[in-house]
Amino acid sequence: xxxxxxxxxxxxxxxxxxxxxxxxxxxxxxxxxxxxxxxxxxxxxxxxxxxxxxxxxxxxxxxxxxxxxxxxxxxxxxxxxxxxxxxxxxxxxxxxxxxxxxxxxxxxxxxxxxxxxxxxxxxxxxxxxxxxxx
Amino acid sequence: xxxxxxxxxxxxxxxxxxxxxxxxxxxxxxxxxxxxxxxxxxxxxxxxxxxxxxxxxxxxxxxxxxxxxxxxxxxxxxxxxxxxxxxxxxxxxxxxxxxxxxxxxxxxxxxxxxxxxxxxxxxxxxxxxxxxxxxxxxxxxxxxxxxxxxxxxxxxxxxxxxxxxxxxxxxxxxxxxxxxxxx
Numbered sequence: 001x002x003x004x005x006x007x008x009x010x011x012x013x014x015x016x017x018x019x020x021x022x023x024x025x026x027x028x029x030x031x032x033x034x035x036x037x038x039x040x041x042x043x044x045x046x047x048x049x050x051x052x053x054x055x056x057x058x059x060x061x062x063x064x065x066x067x068x069x070x071x072x073x074x075x076x077x078x079x080x081x082x083x084x085x086x087x088x089x090x091x092x093x094x095x096x097x098x099x100x101x102x103x104x105x106x107x108x109x110x111x112x113x114x115x116x117x118x119x120x121x122x123x124x125x126x127x128x129x130x131x132x133x134x
Numbered sequence: 135x136x137x138x139x140x141x142x143x144x145x146x147x148x149x150x151x152x153x154x155x156x157x158x159x160x161x162x163x164x165x166x167x168x169x170x171x172x173x174x175x176x177x178x179x180x181x182x183x184x185x186x187x188x189x190x191x192x193x194x195x196x197x198x199x200x201x202x203x204x205x206x207x208x209x210x211x212x213x214x215x216x217x218x219x220x221x222x223x224x225x226x227x228x229x230x231x232x233x234x235x236x237x238x239x240x241x242x243x244x245x246x247x248x249x250x251x252x253x254x255x256x257x258x259x260x261x262x263x264x265x266x267x268x269x270x271x272x273x274x275x276x277x278x279x280x281x282x283x284x285x286x287x288x289x290x291x292x293x294x295x296x297x298x299x300x301x302x303x304x305x306x307x308x309x310x311x312x313x314x315x316x317x
Contacts, residue, residue: 031315033315039315054275054279055272055275057272064314065144065147065261065311065313065314066144066147066151066261066265068265068268068269070151070154070268070272072154083315085315095272095275095276097276097279098276098277098279098280099276100276
């Protein structure tokens with residue numbers, strides 16, 4: 001774990017998470033692209049929010065039209081919805097007062113963290129494996 | 135589910151960012167509307183006035199009248215000195231000058247962000263340049279958050295109104311790509 005990640009964890013009390021959007025039967029929702037790739041619908045957020053956090057910025061893969069996403073909404077735990085068919089490293093930055101805390105992490109790691117208690121679900125496990133394989 | 139239901143259009147993404155930057159601009163510019171800035175301006179004006187009066191000439195008139203006037207002047211000057219000393223202590227104790235300078239700097243910096251926002255929207259695809267302005271506004275927000283007033287529904291609605299004007303003015307320059315899914 002890098003120093004910046006330690007700082008992030010220390011001040012925010014936990015890692016950022018990612019969760020698939022699930023349909024009523026608990027299966028991850030996806031959009032199928034023309035080439036057949038499954039683009040899963042994913043919500044990024046912070047697990048525990050301390051009041052001092054004002055903005056969270058998610059810096060995504062540069063292939064997104066808008067790779068810089070921001071959330072200023074503590075009520076939703078600074079949630080931001082994205083789609084993805086594969087794994088990549090993203091930067092998460094949280095503005096805490098005058099400081100900027102940053103974490104660089106793989107999307108699949110965030111998904112595993114967000115679905116920690118549901119990794120036995122075949123749909124979720126398969127979706128994570130699909131993402132990790134691309 | 136189709137791509138259109140999960141992916142916001144480029145126009146929507148631009149609009150969201152413009153409103154977000156304008157909220158910060160409105161708050162940044164409003165930083166200077168605090169009592170510390172008013173106090174600071176009066177203090178500076180008063181200091182300049184005192185300096186000018188100190189440099190003025192002698193009192194004219196008959197000597198007896200002048201003596202009486204001088205006695206009065208000493209009393210008034212003493213009282214004024216006490217009041218000024220008290221005010222100066224308050225000024226120092228509450229870091230009024232520092233706060234005011236910070237607030238005025240925030241106002242000027244965010245005015246520049248407002249100009250850069252307008253310029254960024256004149257590109258054929260404004261998003262890359264707009265993201266630079268977004269980062270700039272976030273850096274200023276971190277630097278000046280102590281002197282910036284909080285946001286709220288009034289600020290948001292004002293930002294939306296200003297944003298609509300700005301987008302209506304500049305959208306004629308745009309040639310945006312179709313909405314895509316990204317990685």
